[in-house]
Each structure stands twice: as structure tokens, then as C-alpha cells.
Amino acid sequence: MMKLVTTSPAMQRIAELVERVAQTDSSVLLLGESGTGKDAFARCIHDLSPRRNQPFVKIDGAALPEDLFESEVFGFEKGAFTGxxxxxxxxxxxxxxxxxxxxxxxxxxxxxxxxxLRVIEERSFERLGGKQAIKIDVRIIALANVDMKEAVRAHTFRNDLYYRLAVVAIELPRLLDRSEDIPVLAEQFVKQFAARNGRTGVQLAKTTLELLLDYDFPGNVRELRNIIERAVLGTNREIIEPEHLPDYLRSANRLMQSRLHKPSLAELEAVYIREVLEYVRGNKTRAAEILGISRKNLYEKMHRYKINLSRAQSVESLCE
Ligand SMILES: Nc1ncnc2c1ncn2[C@@H]1O[C@H](COP(=O)(O)OP(=O)(O)OP(=O)(O)O)[C@@H](O)[C@H]1O
Ligand SMILES: [Mg+2]
Incomplete structure (x- = not known):
């Protein structure tokens, strides 16, 4: 079973609720922004439930085209339709x-x-083209984005079905609203991706973690997981440094706005030089012009801050 991180008070409450409802057959509605862990928690409820050794089946309302929905979900009898x-x-x-x-x-x-709604109420249904009622015993877990309530208000989602599904409704908070979880989640992902490559002892530098704590994660836990995967694969070193994070996390602008980490002038200088070099695609003459320093001075600073241009950029700078 996958280990779900639930360190923040908000997630602790959810974990307790999940453990309790897992023992029942009540329908559960998991609400949350993309990447907050709805799928992961659905699996977790199943794995903690007495049904854990029974099937776990998913229907994706977004992936099934209207005309296939019935046949996929309810099945069909021979000759129910052409084909x-x-x-x-x-x-x-x-x-x-x-x-x-x-x-x-x-x-x-x-x-x-x-x-x-009919299947949930009657706990039975017929296959397409079938006459025989088939009785079923399933525990239903529905997943939805938070704008679900809006859909009910706008009548694009049936009120009665909503209440049938939301016997227990659990809203998973955005990662931004539970930043206590960031260090533990990050650590777990580092271990996970390092282990996949047979590496041990890989960890985040303090400054790297500070940058992560300052970021707002619009893609929630999934985005954090992707960022860590990229960072771990991006270096063979044991310590993951800020430079292994995507540029958008450590732009000069973001560093200045940082709540937790007030950058030193040298740090800002290094980040800004990198940004300018990226902007001019490695053209050092232009970079030096923009920065208002000599080329020689730029070289010295690049050396001091260990700024290496990526391969594509250095090829270009060869042609300067
Ligand atoms: N609490 C957690 N602990 C550990 N991993 C987590 C946790 N929450 C989410 N994850 C991981 O984050 C990723 C995204 O989670 P998941 O797919 O469950 O999100 P989702 O809410 O279903 O997103 P979407 O709405 O886009 O389908 C998965 O790899 C999942 O394993
Ligand atoms: Mg999902």
C-alpha cells in the first residue's frame, strides 16, 4: 500500500475520517483541486476497507464518450446493438x-x-439489451473538482445524485493551504525517486526546501512530485541544490518576494545573471551589456557562481 503523507492538522483530521469511513459501505465524495490526491485517497479507502481483496474499478467521467458510457458501465447482451x-x-x-x-x-x-442514480438507489440494473436484473454490491467513491458545488447550483449536476454520492464528503485542501506537508512529501518523493535509481543518502539542501516552501504549487502534490523527480534525475550528487529546481521556482523576482528566505545580494546576483544569460540565449556580449559590466567581469562572476551554460547555449556562445 502506498504511504500517504498526512502531517498537517488538516490532513490528520482527514486521515482519521478516512480510516473510519473505510470500515463502512457509505458512499464517499472526495473533492479537491487537480493533484491534491483524490485518486490516492480513493485507493487508500479501498485498501483500508474490508473490501481490500475485492476488485477496485474506476470509471472516468471525462474519458468516456456519451455513447459509450452505457455499454462500458452496464455492459451489454449479444445483439443489443450493431457490433x-x-x-x-x-x-x-x-x-x-x-x-x-x-x-x-x-x-x-x-x-x-x-x-x-437508478443503480445506486436500486442496487441492481440490466445490461444493455438485457432483461434480467443484475444485483450488485459495490462501494462507491466519487471524485470531483471543487467546482462541483457550482455544478449542483447551476443544475448541470443532479441534486439528488449529489446527496447520494456525498454521504461522506471530504475536501482535500490545496498544498498551498497545508505547507507543513511540503517537507515530508518532498522527502518521501526524494527517497522514492532516488531508490528507483539505486541511490541512497540523497537529500534536499536547506535552501532548496526553503524555495519549495515559498512556492504556491498550482498543480498541488502532483506538481511537487514532478519537480522532485526532475531534480533527483537532474543530478548525481547527494545534495539537491536550488539550481536543480525549475527556473520558475528560483527567478530573481520570486526570491525577492520570498516569505521565508531573504536572499543575499550574491544569491540574487547569481540568479539574475542566469536569467539574463537565458534571455539572451547565452550571448555573453549582450548579457554583459544588459548587466552593465565588462565581458571579463561577467566571466569572473560566472566562474564564482559556478554558472555553466547548458549545452545548447554553449554551442551558441562558441559562435559569438
Ligand atoms: N498525501 C499524499 N502522500 C503521498 N503522495 C500523494 C499524496 N497526495 C497525492 N499524492 C501523489 O500525488 C500525485 C497526484 O495525486 P492524485 O492523482 O491522487 O491527484 P488527483 O486529486 O486525483 O488529481 P486529478 O484531479 O488531476 O486527477 C500522485 O502521484 C499521488 O500518489
Ligand atoms: Mg485523479
Whole structure:
């Protein structure tokens, strides 16, 4: 089972709730921005539940085109439509005894919503073209973006279905609103990606962590995970330095606005020189002009701050 990090008070409360609801068959609605961990928590609820050894099946409301929804979800009998040469069970049947995850429910058409509501209320359904009622026992976990409530208000999502699904509603906070989780999550991801490459003892420099703590993570946990993966793969060294983070995290502008880390002049100078060099694509004559210093002085500073131009840039500077 994947280890989910829940250090912040907000996430601790959620972890306790998740443990409790996992023991029940109640429908759960997990709400949260992209990358906050809805999928991860759905899996976690299943793994903690008495259904853990039963199927775990997912239906993605965004990926299934309207006309395929019914046949995929409910299955069909031979001859139900052109091309139905054999009977096929749908995902509801596949999930029987286990957990069914409905992802991105706000994208379900009203027709699909009506059908789902019926299955949830009656706990039985028929395959397309079938007459026999099939009884099923599934625990439903629905996932949605936070604007779900807006969809209910705007009547693009049925109120009655919403309340059926949201018996227990859990809203996963943005990473920005639980920055206590950043160091622990980052550490876990560092270990994970380092281990994949057979490396041990890899860790973040203090300044690297400070930059992460200052960032707002619009892509939430997923974005942090991607940033760490890139950083770990980007160096063979044991210590991950700020230079291994994407540029947008350590621009001069961001450093100046930093809440936690007030940069030294030398740090700002180094970051700014890098930015200017990137801007002029490695052309040192132009960079020196913009910076108002001599080329010789620029070289000295680049040497002092260990600024190496990337390969593409150095090729270009060869042609200066
Ligand atoms: N608390 C956590 N601890 C450890 N890893 C986490 C945690 N939350 C999320 N992750 C990881 O972050 C990534 C994104 O999470 P997930 O796919 O569950 O997000 P999501 O809310 O379903 O996003 P989307 O709305 O885009 O589908 C995954 O790799 C997941 O394993
Ligand atoms: Mg998801």
C-alpha cells in the first residue's frame, strides 16, 4: 500500500475520517483541486476497507464518450446493438463485491447521471439489451473538482445524485493551504525517486526546501512530485541544490518576494545573471551589456557562481 503523507492538522483530521469511513459501505465524495490526491485517497479507502481483496474499478467521467458510457458501465447482451456480437459485462459488474470509483463526476451527462442514480438507489440494473436484473454490491467513491458545488447550483449536476454520492464528503485542501506537508512529501518523493535509481543518502539542501516552501504549487502534490523527480534525475550528487529546481521556482523576482528566505545580494546576483544569460540565449556580449559590466567581469562572476551554460547555449556562445 502506498504511504500517504498526512502531517498537517488538516490532513490528520482527514486521515482519521478516512480510516473510519473505510470500515463502512457509505458512499464517499472526495473533492479537491487537480493533484491534491483524490485518486490516492480513493485507493487508500479501498485498501483500508474490508473490501481490500475485492476488485477496485474506476470509471472516468471525462474519458468516456456519451455513447459509450452505457455499454462500458452496464455492459451489454449479444445483439443489443450493431457490433455487439458477444455479451459483455460492464464495470459495475466488474466491481461487484469491491469498490467502484467514479472520477470527474461533474463531466457526466444528465442521461448518465439519471442511470447512475437508478443503480445506486436500486442496487441492481440490466445490461444493455438485457432483461434480467443484475444485483450488485459495490462501494462507491466519487471524485470531483471543487467546482462541483457550482455544478449542483447551476443544475448541470443532479441534486439528488449529489446527496447520494456525498454521504461522506471530504475536501482535500490545496498544498498551498497545508505547507507543513511540503517537507515530508518532498522527502518521501526524494527517497522514492532516488531508490528507483539505486541511490541512497540523497537529500534536499536547506535552501532548496526553503524555495519549495515559498512556492504556491498550482498543480498541488502532483506538481511537487514532478519537480522532485526532475531534480533527483537532474543530478548525481547527494545534495539537491536550488539550481536543480525549475527556473520558475528560483527567478530573481520570486526570491525577492520570498516569505521565508531573504536572499543575499550574491544569491540574487547569481540568479539574475542566469536569467539574463537565458534571455539572451547565452550571448555573453549582450548579457554583459544588459548587466552593465565588462565581458571579463561577467566571466569572473560566472566562474564564482559556478554558472555553466547548458549545452545548447554553449554551442551558441562558441559562435559569438
Ligand atoms: N498525501 C499524499 N502522500 C503521498 N503522495 C500523494 C499524496 N497526495 C497525492 N499524492 C501523489 O500525488 C500525485 C497526484 O495525486 P492524485 O492523482 O491522487 O491527484 P488527483 O486529486 O486525483 O488529481 P486529478 O484531479 O488531476 O486527477 C500522485 O502521484 C499521488 O500518489
Ligand atoms: Mg485523479
Amino acid at each position: 455487439a456480437i458477444e455479451s459483455k459485462p460492464g464495470r459495475f459488474e466488474a466491481a461487484n463485491g469491491g469498490t467502484l470509483v467514479l472520477d470527474e463526476i461533474s463531466n457526466l451527462s444528465l442521461a448518465a447521471q439519471a442511470k447512475l
